[in-house]
Amino acid sequence: MRLVPPHTALHVPRSLVRFGGFAFPDWQTLSPTIAYSIRALLAVGLALFLAFFFQLQTPMSSVTTVLIVANPVVGAMVSKSFWRIFGTVIGATAAVLLMAAFPQSPMLYFMGMSLIIGVACCVSTLLRFYKAYAAVLAGYTIVLVSISTFADPDRIFMAAMSRLSAVTVGIVSTAVVFLVTSVSRPEKVLRQVDQTLRNIAGQFSHPADLEDVVPGQTPMPDDGGQPLSFRAMTLTSYDARARLLSQANALVEAIEYAAADNFAIGRRVDGLRAGVARLLGLLSTDHPIWRDEPPPNPQSAAARDLVHEVMASFAVTPSENLHLDDPGHMRARLATAIDTLDQLSEQTKDLPTIAFIDNERDILVQLRSALDDFVGPQVHLRPIRLQLFFDWPAALRNGTRGAFVTLLGCLIWYVFRWSNGAAMLAYLIPASCLLATSPVASRASVMFASGTLAALPAAFICQTFLLPRIDGYPLLWLSLSVCLLPxxxxxxxxxxxxRGFGYAVFFNAMVQIRNPISFDDLSLMNVWLSYLIALIGLALVFRVILPSDHRLDTGRLVMSINRATQQLARLPLDRHVSWPVWENLQMQKILRMIQRFSLVAPPRRVYETTDAAFISVSVGRLITRLRHLVQNPAVHEQDRARALAALSAFQHLCTHPAHTALLLRTAAQDVMADVEDRPAASHVPTRRIAACLEQASLLVDSAPGFFHKHGPLQLPGDMPGANNRLNMAIPPETRSFGMRVA
Structure with a gap:
């Protein structure tokens, strides 16, 4: 008999405990879920009681609102509650105006409603967080308000007021329960930011020390604790850098919600956002070009060791000493290290070594800038205002899909004259609108539909076996709690x-609890049949009607990044460029690119594309530094002219990247050849100009397939050459193919 090592035989995951030979989840893992479930059910009970007390016609709409806005993060709940009321008011107003405009013209009414919902889906794609939810909610609220008044248009105003009343009751009930049972802790999000900062610093420490510094990276709150992104589709993280990108990106949402709940965080929210944006930018320097061994000389080795030492010490600082509260010591350490790197750069005339040291120096400069942003409003009199990336092609596609689905569903109901077709629209249109803005809508629609499908038998059991046997409100709430708990x-x-969202929300719509309550088996069967048909239609919507082409979206985002880099180099020197704003816009594109490309490409290809995208952002940073350096009065006029000529070489970046790299390298060598003949005051800025040009040439030359407008990412997946490595030059024969992405 083969013996199994004890540590293998008895291995139990960290989140499980062993009892009587069985493994069970421990209390620390289960307690957040249990606490949230209890609070949500208490809010459901309060909302249902108030709905009956105020004699609302549709009390279950209040319960639905509770399930939608309930969130373990109080700031997120407050934010979503506000935007839900705002979207409901806009949608209810639009419903009244639309019905008043076309009371006797069904076709015109359907066309107008489709247009409004299309615009709502388009706007929702352009916005972020719960502002996006408010936009799409304003669209499909028209359907929810109007479906009960098609037979009697004069009731549209009362239906709108009933909808708004139910939503308000649900929001107030949720707020009362969650605010009473929650304690505001502004230091929580600060610790999350600080921990992410440590993890990113650990990523830049020595690989041999990485496991000792941050083994596997310190995990952020997830299913076992407070989620940063509640009720959201998540992507699997495959490596440390992907986890760090996910953590930093989730912090943007966490800061947004913390600012809505806490005044102290709200005062410094701009600095926190800017600091997290700089952390994302710092991660963009983590690509293979500089991860390899440095040039074989003492200066480059000393520079690499110094940066590793600083980053490692930063990552292992005791967790009770927040960098965000007292960064003075760490900033002084960074300043000393930067001065040391400047001295190392002065000790060599080797251009690759100077470029390598300059890149290591820039990593510390970026980290210091992030710390400056995190300190608070006392440092930045004019905080950095980050911009939102507007993905117009995706927005127009989602708007078209939302409008088409709405019009098609309305026409099916109108042509077939199905008495219960309104129930189908009440599910198909809101579900399609909510999912249309998701980059993984096809997969999410299946999960959403499966949850709704599970709600069908649950609604049947509740309506048939539970509700007829209860008497009084307590038993009603208990019965609903049992059914809603899964x-x-x-x-x-x-x-x-x-799945849980589809189950909980649409279970309420299937269970016909009215005020007063009545039972009609035929009506119930019609409702369940309409939902079953709507489920089939939902699956078809995202697989037949304008399905997403994730590879096309990836190629379009790649070209957008490259064009932004080109335009940055072509801007006049007197045109101010806010580097954090530009960098954050590109990082938003990269995050979307990773999310979409990972759905159609293997992980290795996604990593390669991510590296190339980070290289493009690094090139943009070098361009920004060059624009600043050439304006230094100490720089010789001839060297300034050479640098400006090198910047103009970026006009060939998307057509001849290899030629651009050659021009940059030549300019760097020319500048470096004459540096000793210049006055001493120009040595430092001139050497940095040469270092930036040399780095840019190396970066561009490392991924010509990414920069070229006919590169592999711009080709359909089944076309020859679509899977070529991005470090390969583009053969001349492929340049005759038309660009698929404008």
Missing amino acids: GIWLQFHPRHAM
Whole structure:
């Protein structure tokens, strides 16, 4: 018999405990979910009681609102509650105006409603967080308000007021329960930011020390604790850098919600956003060009060791000493290290070594800038205002899809004269609108539909076996709690959140609890049949009607990044460029590119594309530094002219990247050849100009397939050459193919 090592035989995951030969989740893992479920059910009970007390016609709409806005993060709940009311008011107003404009013209009404919903889906794609939810909610609220008044248009105003009343009751009930049972802790999000900062510093420490410094990277809150992104689709993280990107990107959302809940965070929210944006930019320097061994000389080795030592010490600082509260010591350490790197750069005339040291120096400069942003408003009199990337092609596609689905559903109902077709629209249109803005809509629609499908038998059991046997409000709330608990429980776990959301929200719509309550078996069967048909239609919407082409989206985003780099080099020197704003816009594109490309490409290809995209951002940073350096009065006029000529070489970046790299390298060598003949005051800025040009030439030459407008990423997946490595030059024969992405 083969013996199994004890540590293998008895290995139990960290989140499980062993009891009587069985493994069970420990209390620390289960307690957040249990606490959230109890609070959500208490809010459901309060909302249902108030809905009956105020004699609302549709009390279950209040319960639905609770399940939608309930969030373990109080700031997120406050934000979503505000935007839900705002979107409901806009949608209810639009419903009244639309019905008043076309009371006797169904076709015109359907066309107008389709147009409004299309615009709402388009706007929702352009916005972020719960502003996007408010936009799409304003669109499909028209359907929810109007479906009960098609037979009697005069009731549209009362239907709108009833909808708004139910939403308000649900929001107030949720706020009361969650605010009473929650304690505001502004230091929580600060610790999350600080921990992410440590993890990113650990990424730049020595690989041999990385496991000792931050083994596997310190995990951020997830299913076992407070989620940063509640009820959201998540992507699997494959390596340390992907986890760090996910953590830093999730912090943007966490800061947004913390600012809505806490005044102290709200005062410094601009600095926190700017600091996280700089952390994302710092991660863009983590690509293979500088991860390899440095040039074989003492200066480059000393520079690499110094940066590793600083980053490692930064990562292992005791967790009770927040860098965000007292960064003075660390900033002084960074300043000393930067001065040391400047001295090392002065000790050599080797251009590759100077470029390598300059890149290491820039990493520390970026980290110091992030710390400056995190300190608070007392440092930045004019905080950095980050811009939002507007993905217009995706927005127009989603708007077209939303409008088409709405019009098609309305026409099916109108042509077939199905008495219960309104129930189908009440599911198909809101679900399609909500999913249309997701980059993984095809997969999310299946999960959403499976959750709704599970709600069908649950609604049947509740309506048939539970409700007829109860008497009084307590039993009603208890029965609903038992049926809603599976959906509420699943919503807390991102991997199954969409299933839980589909189950919990549309279970309420299927269970016909009215005021007063009545039972009609035929009506119930019609409702369940309409939902079953709507489920089939939902699956078809995202697989037949304007399905997403993730490879096309990837190629379009790649060209957008490259064009932005070209335009940055062509801007006049007197045109001010805010580097953090430009960099953050490109990082938003890269995050979307990774999310979409990972759905159609293997991980190795995604890593290669991510590296190339980071290289493009690094080139943009070098261009910004060059623009600043050439304006230094100490720089010789001839060297300034050479640098400006090198900047103009970027006009060939998307057509002849190899030629651009050659021009940059030649300019760097020319500048470096004459540096000793210049006055001493020009030595430092001139050497940095040469270093920037040399780095840019290396970066561009390392990924010509990414920069070229006919590169592999611009080709359909089944076309020859579509899977070529991005470090390969583009053969002349492929340049005759037309660009698929404008």
